[in-house]
Amino acid sequence: MDTLISNLSLGLSVALGLQNLALAFLGCLVGTLIGVLPGVGPVATIAMLLPITFSLDPTGALIMLAGIYYGAQYGGSTTAILVNIPGEATSVVTALDGHAMARRGRAGAALGIAALGSFFAGTVATILIAAMGAPLTRVALLFGPSEYFALMIMGLVFAVVLAGGSLLKAVAMIMLGLLLSTVGTDLETGDQRMTFGQPFLWDGIDFAVLAMGVFGVSEILRNLGQSEDRDVVRGAISRLLPNRKELRQSVAPVVRGTLLGSAFGILPGNGAILAPFASYAVEKKLAKDPSRFGKGAIEGVAGPESANNAGAQTSFIPLLTLGIPANAVMALMVGAMTIHGIIPGPQVMTGNPSLFWGMIASMWIGNLMLLIINLPLVGLWVRLLKVPYRLLFPAILVFCCIGIYSINSQPTDVLLIGLFGSLGFLLIRFGFEPAPMLLGFVLGKLMEENLRRALILSRGSLSTFVTEPISAGLLAVSVILLVIALVPNIRKGRDKVFSE
Amino acid sequence: MSKFSRRIFMAGVAASFALASGSAQAADWPQRPVTVVVPQAAGNSPDVLCRIITDKLSRALGQQFIVENKAGAANVVGMQSVARATNDGYTFVFATSAALVTNPYTIKALSYDPIKDFVPVAMVAKSHHVLLVNPKVKANNLAELIALEKQAPGSLSLAVDGPRNISGLIAQAINKDAGTKMVLVPYNTISNAVQDTISGRTPVTIQSASVVEPFIKDGSLRPIAVAGNQRIASLPDVPAISETLKSVELQGWFMIMAPAGTPAAIVETMSKAVAKAIAEPDVLERAPTLGFEMEKGDNTTPAGAKSFLAAQYAYTGQILKELGVEPN
Amino acid sequence: MNEIKNATGRSTIRAPQNLAGGLALVAVAALALWQLRDLTAGSLSEMGSALMPRALAVGLGLMGLALAVSAFLRPGLIIERTELHGPVLVLLAIVFFAVTIRPFAIGPVTIPGLGLIISAPVAIVIAGLATPEARFRELVALALGLTPFCMLMFGDLLNLPIPIFPASLIGSFPDGWSQKAVLRITSAVMLAATVVVFVTDRQKSISDQGSEG
DSSP: OHHHHHHHHHHHHHHTSHHHHHHHHHHHHHHHHHHHSTTOOHHHHHHHHHHHHTTSOHHHHHHHHHHHHHHHHHHHHHHHHHHSOOSSGGGHHHHHHHHHHHHTTOHHHHHHHHHHHHHHHHHHHHHHHHHHHHHHHHHHHTOOHHHHHHHHHHHHHHHHHHOOSOHHHHHHHHHHHHHHHTOEEOTTTOOEESOTTOGGGTTOOOHHHHHIIIIIIHHHHHHHTOTTTTTGGGSOOOOSSOOHHHHHHHHHHHHHHHHHHHHHHHSTTTGGGHHHHHHHHHHHHHOSOGGGTTSOOTHHHHHHHHHHHHHHHHTHHHHHHHOOOSSHHHHHHHHHHHHTTOOOSHHHHHHOHHHHHHHHHHHHHHHHHHHHHHHHHHHHHHHHTTSOHHHHHHHHHHHHHHHHHHHHOOHHHHHHHHHHHHHHHHHHHTTOOHHHHHHHHHHHHHHHHHHHHHHHHTTTOTTHHHHSHHHHHHHHHHHHHHHHHHHHHHHHHHHHHHHO | OOHHHHHHHHHHHHHHHHHHHTOOOGGGOOSSOEEEEESSOTTSHHHHHHHHHHHHHHHHHSSOEEEEEOOOTTTHHHHHHHHTSOOSSSEEEEEEHIIIIIHHHHSTTOSSOTTTSEEEEEEEEEEOEEEEEOTTSSOSSHHHHHHHHHHSTTOOEEEESOTTSHHHHHHHHHHHHHTOOOEEEEOSSHHHHHHHHHTTSSSEEEEEHHHHHHHHHTTSSEEEEESSSSOBTTBTTSOBGGGTSSOOOOOEEEEEEEETTOOHHHHHHHHHHHHHHTTSHHHHHHHHHHTEEEOOGGGGSHHHHHHHHHHHHHHHHHHHHHHTOOOO | OOOOOBOOTTOSOSOHHHHHHHHHHHHHHHHHHHHTTTSOOBOSTTBOTTHHHHHHHHHHHHHHHHHHHHHHHSOOBOOOOOOSHHHHHHHHHHHHHHHHSSOEEETTEEEOOOOHHHHHHHHHHHHHTTSTTOOHHHHHHHHHHHHHHHIIIIIIISOOOOOOSOTTTGGGSOTTOOHHHHHHHHHHHHHHHHHHHHHHHHHHHHHHHHHHO
16 A cells, blocks of 8 residues: 555656656647547547647647547547537447437536546546556456457347337347448458458448448438437537436446456456446436336446546556557557567556556556546537527538548548448438447457467367456356346337237 | 559659759659558557667657558558559558568468559667476476477467467478477467466467567576577577578568669668668667667668568578468 | 338238348448458357358348248338439439549549539538528528538638638639638638628518518
8 A cells, every 4th residue: 555655656756847747748639639539540640740749748748638638538538429420339339328318408417427537537447447457467467369259249149138119129239230340351261251352442431431320310310300409419508517316326437447447457458448338228227117218317327428438538447558549549659669678567556656656657648648638628619509590501411521531531431431421321210229239340450350269279279268267257247147138128019019 | 543654643743843943853852741651550669669769760850750550451451542542652560570571471362562652761670589487397498399299299378369360470480390280379469469478378388589588587487599590689698490400591670671673862862861860879879678679770771671571582482481381 | 200000901011120131231341242252250269250240141131031921921111102303303412422522433433622612512502402402692602602501611710621622723812812811711701692692682572572462
């Protein structure tokens, strides 16, 4: 405990230096900016800013880059709530109830609870990293291909719980998402799968392209036909920030989300993306009235947002202690570290304590800054929604086009958001929900990869998934969750049969 | 339009531009910002190296050198765009060995020709790969590893970043030369491959030297051999593969190139500037942490780079043919 | 919110939405299987590239079939009619932006790159016309105002590699002018133009109201 306090105070003394404080603020500001611009992701921006950091000292450079990362994470939720465009896989869930809240005139409450929940989650996760970072390193090594595959199966079960409508349709959407994730060059054989001979499909479909299409563009297409409800957000906004009742409803989901997020974030290989989905599924199951979900339940924003942020923080554990980046942004951070002559890994903590603890302390500072930057902005964002829709939607559309183009400089990506926009529009017409499809898509690649790897390692024996204890445990939990999710559905189905 | 007539058309466009602006002479090149295309995603090590070099070039030549990432389709997107770019000396490409000497043998109907569509400017760097094992594996050198494998053929799993990437090709070449049957397990993220080797799921792996340095230092991975035919400075005690097996000289490297037909004088100026940039002390200091050995001497001239490319092109083709790799 | 309308009457198709949805899924599955026709599935120890996608496509097709069949058995929702005029214009705006932002080759034809300065405002106007409430002058003001904002934000501030000016113009900038300087000056001019359009628009509507009153 004493070492924890002395470590944290060393960290704070580094992070509270005037220059580092300014860099953290700058990073969070830039991050928030690129987060709210749909499509422009942290990867592209951090890569552009890398040369600027050459002239900074390593600690300052990393503090700034980390600020961009949190800022972008949080900014992505802002667009999800305001205009239903999830910028990151982790904000898909936020779009569900967050945007529904915005339509009911509670955008301010949704944004506010997202900021407060994230700050709480960030604080807890920072302490967790400081206290348990080193021992938690071992957890990552327990997860191999079969464990990851089992984890992904659990994720698919969350997707089933997530869906509001018909079970058959939800499962069909998950399958469609999984199928879309297999488009592109096969890692193992180099075969081109379902690419129609087009090189721009060789690398598969970009998440941002799919999400922007089926959420953002299809939302615009849908709104064009419904003149009566699209200006709903212009209705009276009673109170900008969450009221007492909403705050009370959010406390427990925030705590649960923080715990779930911290746990998933520790897993390398992007385990953190599951956290918000898990949190949403849990909140929906625990709610007295699950039917509120999808229509603007504040628990559906508070829980997943906290989980998202906690996961974003704890995913630094595998990076800092094991040198293993959990996702593309983390991989860039490794690049930044190596440029400055620091090789991430177990020695950083002992060999360069001021950098290590300075960065951990700056995580908390970064979260505080996000709160300071974003709470005043809530008013601005909400006012933005008062712009008449006839002017708002062309602006959103052009931002989407520019953003998506800037990711890879590929005009074909822009064409694809049009294509997926029409697809999403049709799917909604036919009564399907796009959210389970996106989750299927996100999990699909990881699932296939790990399934194949696990089977190569076991030389073709399927029993590997049940003989490995962790994988067996995860699969058992998945089955139990599935049963819990299905039972009310089956009963409801039966009731319907009886009532006919 | 056929490729040939397109090139004539492009040359015409370029010529009319040259007339219009009255520039494009090597003497006053560069007059405006120069684009260097990286056919890889922003932020990975070739991109970082390219940004370090262009930073130097911008200062040395007094015009901004802009890095443009055109990633995708195993380098094809970026290479193709430069192959078709105006050859006025304002577009270059930071080409990888995969794009230049592997793709022609692994991709059917490749949309660019690495020899005819480009003119080499300068070799920039080589990257080194290391064969490593989990410390519990009872083998201290390559010969012992081969013997261990032969006791139970097909029992060892070897983590690589894809069977057709450089590490996968090295692994296949080892299997073929030594007569072993190590099973290749493809990973598309380096981190997962390293993690599974540290935990012992895949006892053997082949990785870029820079990536695994910390794990060698703290003892969680043991280096067995360095790919290629000579030892490297950062791991002087680790033998080269060629000390045990028939030399496998497959390695990763990077070369700056221009579209074919770029004025020779501009290529020459650029080549000299690059050679100077990659010899600067701070570049030499940063290179090893990124896993690169900067090139010097003859290979950094256009003629030297050209003959290096031709030799590598022929050599890789021969190895891939021996391994039975077919384009698809 | 979607108004819930059940299929009425005793028609054999009791849930048209499900029928169409089911058939669409079958079509997607068929397309995927056709694309995968040349790839091998392999075995469990050496999974081929086609195993997983083919299994998923078959599963998707079966689900689509089940959904389509259920449309004859259980009552469900009808498909609402849609005005196609709006969506078509929005998609047209996206396509316009995609093919003009930088030189784009379709077969033998190459569309010249127009850059952000032209692609963005035209796309805004095309998309804006998608709604019946569109007012042309207002849209022009929006396009003129938003474009310099995007140019400064993406091109200058974030330094993203997006073409700002038409490809053919870049060579003809005056000597010694950097692209950034030209960018800033053009942005200022466009913003000024926005103010002019906005003010005249406002005056026009006031005078319209005046004449009505």
